[in-house]
Amino acid sequence: MNDNKFLPKLSQNLLDILNDEEYYDITIEVGNDPYIKIFRAHMVILHYRSTYLRRILSTNKKKNDGTLVHIKLSNILPEIFQIILRYIYSGRISLEEYDNSDIINVLFAASEFGLQELIVDIQSFLVKTKADWMESNFNLIYQTSFENDSFLELQKFCTDLTSKEPDKIFKSPNFSSIPENLLVSLIQSNNLQMSEIKVWEHVLKWGLAQSPELPSDTTNFSKEDFKTLKNNVRQCIPFIRFHNLSSEEFLDKVLPYRKILPKDLLYEDLLKYFMNPNKKSKPRIVTTKKIDINSKIITIQHAELISKWIDRLEITDEIENAYKFRLLLRGSRDGFTHKKFHKICDNRPRTITIIKVNNSNEILGGYNPIAWKSNDYEFFGATKDSFIFSFKNSVDVESYILSRVKSEKYATYNHSDLGPSFGVRDLDLYGYTGHCNGTDYEKQIRESTDKFSVEEYEIFFPIKFVNFYDIFDNFNYSKQVEIWYEYYDVTIEVGNDPYIKIFRAHMVILHYRSTYLRRILSTNKKKNDGTLVHIKLSNILPEIFQIILRYIYSGRISLEEYDTSDIINVLFAASEFGLQELIVDIQSFLVKTKADWIESNFNLIYQTSFENDSFLELRKFCTDLTSKYPDKIFKSPNFSSIPENLLVSLIQSDNLQMSEIQVWEHVLKWGLSQSPELPSDTTNFSKEDFKTLKNNVRQCIPFIRFHNLSSEEFLDKVLPYRKILPKDLLYEDLLKYFVNPNKKSKPRIIVTKEIDIDSKIITIQHAELISKWIDRLEIKDEIENSYKFKLLFRGSRDGFTSQTFHKICDNRPRTITIIKVKNSNEILGGYNPIAWESNKESFCITKDSFIFSFENSDDIKSYILSRIINEGFAIYNSINFGPTFGFGDLDLYRNTGRCSSYYYEKKIRESSDKFSVEEYEVFQLIN
Known part of the structure; x- marks a missing residue:
């Protein structure tokens, strides 16, 4: 829940x-x-x-x-x-409503008031949506962020920004006054865009500025002066990459300050290093040209490196022309569907795909120098210049793996049902899921070959030069409110002897959270003498009230923790206390997870549901269940005491599994039982007796389908009660109808044999109807032999891949495919009398297949049946597709399907667009 x-x-x-x-x-x-x-x-x-x-x-x-x-x-x-x-x-809090300066003031206030979760979210909001403003007010932001240890995200923003554009700090007139921790965070960054000698010079400048009394020339330094400077910069020294200096830089710029270096380790180590003619260093990756990129995933350092890979340069090379990375597609903005990807990106050469792996700092990507294409059939794109790559840690630009194509003819893979795909699964995307486990590129770019989830992905078109921005996100409130035991001003005595418990609470909370308690408190006003208000609630168990009280205070409840009987009691209590939103959700929880228990305790539940107009979902569940199994009600010893609205809801259902004469007889039985004083024989009825009975069943009469009776049934069972029918309309109309020899009726669809089916999508009524279509019977016909629908495959259990479908269902004849369309009540399906065979990659012949739909799963009459008309193209077998009827008349590919009209009688859907699959099942029919 x-x-x-x-x-x-x-x-x-x-x-x-x-x-x-x-x-x-x-x-x-x-x-x-x-x-x-x-x-x-x-x-x-x-x-x-x-x-x-x-x-x-x-x-x-x-x-x-x-x-x-x-x-x-x-x-x-x-x-x-x-x-x-x-x-x-x-x-x-809606930060979008406020000026930037107000948001900064709210951040300071949140820190003052100790609202830690708000501090985190305001910083996130500022970084994601106000980057330009913070750059324009950089001095204010960076000084503020490093004066408060709660502002870690602002500190990181400032550090990242100054790593890319160090002059914002190092050439600022306020450089000498920046906090030491800011300076340390800057110089230890791998992404600092500054040569090492400049880093050293600025550290010295800052250290000297902290003690203005020091001489400007080191030749005039005393031993104490060196000690002072050493103390000033001691936190910075470990992060200077002295090995990246040239020998000349070391000699000219570092050696004069050797007395501030730790002699026993660093200084001696550096002397040995610079005396070695074969020394090698690993320089910082420095951006040599301005890169323009609008990305939620990568920085300009990543973009620079990718640009060098495209141009086949070394890391240390300088690119001649800087790129602008033009954003074409962003998943969070444009959607993650392959359809949207191909609509935006098809026919564009030289695209870069960037992927952020969910719940990690990992970045994946690929470069396609040729254009993406899409149609209904897959094909590979050939190129020698494509590559894929990864950054294991997004904040460390040096943590990359680069993998160039080695099987040129399989460089890219094009298909309308996939997103960007490199090689055969070397890197591909399908919606929010991706794979990295192919062999067409030099090496794997991930350690794991498992599927991964995608948090965000972007497609860029690199062109030469321009400028860069940032993006926007919201935050959610999920703070749990506690139960408060201090400052209480009301005590609540709950239960009856000997099971009584006293609860402490706060009138203001109870008043605004429960309409029932508001009414009670209105007659128990708070006094000014310090006396606590005391109320009694004897009609509820203390343990149930405790659950309700925790919900009132916290807005949370974990129904999974409680017994079903307790959940029912909580539902009654929620109704009593006027907690409407809780009533709705408890019913939903019961119907979805406790259906078996409700069936076992049916009498309790159906009577309860019809006694309370708030329990509409339970009422519907009971009505649906009794429509399928009417004996649960009609043969119950309590039948005579069921509420009238329950009886009405039952008899008006299209799915009620009962003949119309039985419906009429039970309505009469119920009506007579409401007035036990009535004679048992209608020949003894007085005019007043008929009036009484008529009044008892008047709500039911409009829902009796008299036209579905035979003439004999009407004559024997209805005519004796003609005085309870509305004479001016119904009775005279029925007489004319039953005198007409050409009369036609549309009977209820009734299950004539018990059907055995384990389905999450269809009921026994659907299964009965499908069975009749297989046997080419009319709806009103009785099937000679009932079927067992043996469940072979279920998408949510076995997976939605075509490979799994064929592994389970191949070589099994007489299968039924049932599909639940996502975000709708629509059901689609098809019957294949022959076997599925994935190894054929061809059409198969049969004259007995059909496809069908139910526009509304709750209305069994809302069907379309479409039989095969071109037998040579009845079934299509392919390892790359799930169950496929005709040429797209009905087919499945993973979680997506389509319904066109080629080889079957008619379309079974109005729309020819692709649809998403919520669930699908495959059954084998067994006599």
């Missing part, structure tokens, strides 16, 4: 509490003259939502004389505190 689904309701209720004028117990004076505002609030909420306010409240205890607590907060603007207060109550 989704733990967060009730939080919006809880959030709104708590926001209502903020505007409460009855239960507040504290006033807060915010700001300084002349900008002061008084806010009303509730100590219990402030205490548990803010560590800062908890400390203040600990020295401002609530008194029992009714006096309000009053506190002052002069160090925050009233308009900023209002934003913070709304967040404290609701757990929600």
